[in-house]
Amino acid sequence: MTDVAIKSRLKSQLSKFLGEQESPELIVAYLFYLEKAHKLEPVLFPRERKIYKNAIDAVKALEEQNKLCHETEIKISFGERAVDEQTTKIYICPFTGKVFGDNTHPNPQDAIYDWVSKCKENTERSAGLRVKRFYISDDLEVIKNYIPKDKPREPILKVVYTSALSGKLFNSRDAVIEDFRRHYLKKLSLVEAQNQDRFEIEESFLNFLQEELVEDKVASFVEALSEYEEFHPYIEQWVEAE
Numbered sequence: 001m002t003d004v005a006i007k008s009r010l011k012s013q014l015s016k017f018l019g020e021q022e023s024p025e026l027i028v029a030y031l032f033y034l035e036k037a038h039k040l041e042p043v044l045f046p047r048e049r050k051i052y053k054n055a056i057d058a059v060k061a062l063e064e065q066n067k068l069c070h071e072t073e074i075k076i077s078f079g080e081r082a083v084d085e086q087t088t089k090i091y092i093c094p095f096t097g098k099v100f101g102d103n104t105h106p107n108p109q110d111a112i113y114d115w116v117s118k119c120k121e122n123t124e125r126s127a128g129l130r131v132k133r134f135y136i137s138d139d140l141e142v143i144k145n146y147i148p149k150d151k152p153r154e155p156i157l158k159v160v161y162t163s164a165l166s167g168k169l170f171n172s173r174d175a176v177i178e179d180f181r182r183h184y185l186k187k188l189s190l191v192e193a194q195n196q197d198r199f200e201i202e203e204s205f206l207n208f209l210q211e212e213l214v215e216d217k218v219a220s221f222v223e224a225l226s227e228y229e230e231f232h233p234y235i236e237q238w239v240e241a242e
Helices: 008-020 026-037 055-064 108-118 140-144 173-183 190-195 203-212 215-225 229-241
Strands: 043-045 050-052 069-076 090-092 099-101 135-137 156-163
Touching: 008 026, 008 229, 026 190, 026 215, 026 229, 043 055, 050 055, 055 173, 069 173, 090 108, 099 108, 156 173, 215 229
Parallel strands: none
Antiparallel strands: 043 050, 069 156, 090 099, 090 135
16 A cells, blocks of 8 residues: 655645535545645646646746747837837737837837738738738837937847737747746646646646556545544545445
């Protein structure tokens, strides 16, 4: 039988968790123990309906599949009053670097559509018409590029990163990852992750669960709890339920 150690902090967490449940089942208690003992932080990526062990694994998987971000070179031009310190969102022409700020133009999204539809440097066509393609960014580090202390006369080129999920521009790969973690992942408890049947569990995470959810290890968990009197009422319930 596999030995299970219940350290003092985990013992307190378990006691509090079980005390908050109306009638906690053994498997629920064991999953809570696994989550805390192995420092698991399950996350759901709803767009792909997949659950990962943690956000780090989710980021790694998407980066390996080239589904998180792409390196992009943009042209930056500097127009009068196009961007200032109060600008929080910009719309950028990829062909000329022309930019419209959310606070410096009354209707920046309509303005960028109109601009790229007439832009002479836009050589991209669909059904004979200019493609209305443009960039959007609310990354303040990207926005700062448009308000330099010394304004160049000619447009400059800069490497930035495009989110493969939103299409937005970010100044760095780390900024794309932070946006992904903040807006595209949903935290779950291990109990929630195990009980769902609508989403796929990522392969390595599933293998981990299958290795841990075996009779011997659950029995060792109960044996470890039996050393503490405060858990005896729960153990008695589990024994009676069997």
